Amino acid sequence: MLLKISVLGWINIVLIIFLAYIGGSTLYTYFRGRSVAKLMTNDEFKAGMRKAQIIDVREKNSFDASHILGARNIPYGQFKFYMQSLSKDLPVYLYDDGKALSTRAAVQLHKAGYKQIGILKGGFTNWDGKKKKAKL
Template sequence: MEFLIIAVVVLLGVSIFRYYRQKSYLKVLTEEQFKENYRKAQLIDVREPQEFDRGHILGARNIPVTQLRQRLVEIRKDKPVYLYCQGGSRSARAAQILHKKGYSQLYQLKGGFKKWTGKIKTK
């Protein structure tokens, strides 16, 4: 029982540390803030292709988080990168990957695509 309590405390500590570290390099934007500048940035949908085809933000490129490391050459380091996924967890993971590779202007849509009310495109 004592081991379980220690394990939970350690996991909680690691989670809190990651959360605050992520806040230092990833800015989470409301939909209104996101809409202000996403057209001047690189808009990346990190969901899988079948999700992207069912609907995505107008102007977005689909680079799934599962392919991100292999497709980094498609993303410029000198321009802001606006990321989104369905709910926020995959875009946060994508931001972590990009941050480790030297990208600094990283933004995430709060709530992800499921909270988006702007224009979308479907196939």
Template sequence: MKYVILVLVVLLAIGIFRYFRQGTFLKTLTEEQFRKGYRKAQLIDVREPQEFEKGHILGARNIPVTQMRQRLVEIRPDKPVYLYCQGTTRSARAAQLLHKKGYQDINQLKGGFKKWTGKIKN
């Protein structure tokens, strides 16, 4: 029983560490902040294609997080990257991958697409 508790405490500590470390390289932007900058950036929807086709932010490219490693050549490291998914889980995962590959200016939409009130393309 002690070992189970120890393992759970260690896993929780790792999760907390990753969450706070993520804040050092990923900026979470409000919708207003996101709108101000995404037109000058690379706007990437990291959801799956069928989700993207049902509706996405106008001007977004679809690079699902599941394909991101293979499609990194499509993302310029010298320009800001604006990511979003349905919530924030997948965009955070995509941000970690980009950070590991040397990308610097990485941003995500707070609350994701489900909170977006701006223009969308269906």
């Protein structure tokens, strides 16, 4: 005896599978990022930033509007191409607006052999240190 499933039932099944996939990949990225990079508070980030390469992985327009003083912009969309310009001998501190893009960038760095990777907890929106803002 076969079960008859309506079109609405199929849509619900596909939606559940899609949401499970998105949730699973998000959790995987989160835990993978935690295993390859250190989540850093504002104070930890400030304490080490003079000896680190600070990378803003947000898009250029966001970086141009305001960014952490001394940061370099490598948008996540171009990260694979430009990450080789980073030194493996110095720590790499990453930030974005939250931590999703930074986590993905950290995983890429780890795969490429970088060992000292930090991610700003809470991202740029919670940064309380020095910023460079655009001149109007």
